[in-house]
Amino acid sequence: MNQTDLWTVGVIIGLAAVTVITRAFFFISSREWSLPHWAQRGLQYAPIAALSAVIVPEMVMTQGQLVSTWQDARLFAVAAGAAWFFWRRGQGQAVLGTIVVGMAVYLPLHLGLGW
Amino acid sequence: MTRLRPLLRHAEYRQGLRDAMSVAPGLAAWGLMTGVAMVKSGMSLVESLAMTLLVYAGSSQLAAIPLIAAGAPVLVILATAFCVNLRFVVFSAHMRAYVMHLPRRLRLFVGYLTADLSYVMFVRRYHQPPQNPPEQQAQLAYLLGSATANWTSWQAASLLGIALANAIPTHWGLSFAGILALLGVACSLASSQLRVVSAGVAGAAAVAAFALPFKLNIVVAIAAAVALALILEQTPLAKRETR
Numbered sequence: 001m002n003q004t005d006l007w008t009v010g011v012i013i014g015l016a017a018v019t020v021i022t023r024a025f026f027f028i029s030s031r032e033w034s035l036p037h038w039a040q041r042g043l044q045y046a047p048i049a050a051l052s053a054v055i056v057p058e059m060v061m062t063q064g065q066l067v068s069t070w071q072d073a074r075l076f077a078v079a080a081g082a083a084w085f086f087w088r089r090g091q092g093q094a095v096l097g098t099i100v101v102g103m104a105v106y107l108p109l110h111l112g113l114g115w
Numbered sequence: 116m117t118r119l120r121p122l123l124r125h126a127e128y129r130q131g132l133r134d135a136m137s138v139a140p141g142l143a144a145w146g147l148m149t150g151v152a153m154v155k156s157g158m159s160l161v162e163s164l165a166m167t168l169l170v171y172a173g174s175s176q177l178a179a180i181p182l183i184a185a186g187a188p189v190l191v192i193l194a195t196a197f198c199v200n201l202r203f204v205v206f207s208a209h210m211r212a213y214v215m216h217l218p219r220r221l222r223l224f225v226g227y228l229t230a231d232l233s234y235v236m237f238v239r240r241y242h243q244p245p246q247n248p249p250e251q252q253a254q255l256a257y258l259l260g261s262a263t264a265n266w267t268s269w270q271a272a273s274l275l276g277i278a279l280a281n282a283i284p285t286h287w288g289l290s291f292a293g294i295l296a297l298l299g300v301a302c303s304l305a306s307s308q309l310r311v312v313s314a315g316v317a318g319a320a321a322v323a324a325f326a327l328p329f330k331l332n333i334v335v336a337i338a339a340a341v342a343l344a345l346i347l348e349q350t351p352l353a354k355r356e357t358r
Contacts, residue, residue: 004159008183012162014193015179016169022200024226026207027214035208038345043209044242045344046337047235048310049317050202051301053336054174054231056318057325058294064325074291081295085302096137098299103144103292110288 073115077106127253131260134236135268141296142232142265143272148290149173150276151283156184160277167273171266172230173293175199178330198329205337206234212244213237216251225255228262230269235300236261309347313340
């Protein structure tokens with residue numbers, strides 16, 4: 001195991017502070033203040049937009065480039081996982097099913113066929 | 116002073132736990148691979164443990180790990196983490212109305228716990244900020260419930276990853292389960308046509324702007340999707356959609 005150094009521990013404490021500051025950013029101050037109405041309306045689209053922005057590049061890009069082949073395990077796993085979700089939606093644990101079905105498609109294609 | 120015990124006995128606390136358990140396997144696979152990545156980058160056991168237990172932010176950890184290994188200047192590392200976390204700043208604007216009734220110390224604690232999935236599940240369940248003390252209590256209980264489950268599954272898996280770092284090859288691609296968990300949650304948010312449109316716009320924009328540094332493509336994508344949804348709301352096509 002490697003040596004622990006104080007510089008790295010200091011950086012880690014700084015990173016923890018960054019987590020708190022960014023996640024609490026707009027409610028650190030107690031001053032009276034409210035978002036304009038249009039921003040409040042707009043924010044209802046932020047959660048799904050943020051999730052999509054995080055996952056889509058992870059599904060269709062490799063090394064910063066769009067995948068150029070359909071032989072990519074991720075594409076089939078995403079299709080299977082999403083299909084499962086919309087088939088079973090509203091029945092509870094649909095998200096869990098998305099993970100399980102998606103990985104059941106992903107792992108054989110990825111490890112077995114090298115896609 | 117907010118008391119903890121009634122919150123832990125609240126029905127919404129259990130509901131929060133239940134909702135978060137459905138994504139736990141994906142979060143765990145992701146945490147596992149983050150633990151592996153820390154050790155494989157050359158961090159010591161103490162450093163890896165400190166990072167997972169204190170920082171509790173997978174994407175900023177993954178962004179900081181190579182910079183720490185390369186001995187980059189502290190300010191560059193912290194600025195990178197801040198940019199990767201900018202989406203949380205957007206979330207905090209949304210959460211403000213829900214948490215301002217709490218004392219500041221508790222707000223900071225709630226903020227620390229509000230990672231992507233805890234935030235998304237919370238606003239999926241509560242469309243409006245609390246109007247009275249019982250609602251405040253219920254919402255806080257739910258948030259603590261889902262955060263407890265998310266924190267525990269993430270941390271347990273990260274610790275396992277640190278312990279087994281040299282036995283788990285990264286090429287297995289187990290961290291893809293984390294993406295599938297987020298996919299499932301995104302599907303559960305797709306409750307209106309405009310939301311589906313904003314998901315499509317954000318995904319395309321994040322790919323198109325991928326070359327931006329510090330994962331700023333995510334912030335650009337959120338801004339583009341929200342702006343377009345607000346414009347489309349004003350058109351006759353979208354008028355029939357309520358919320």
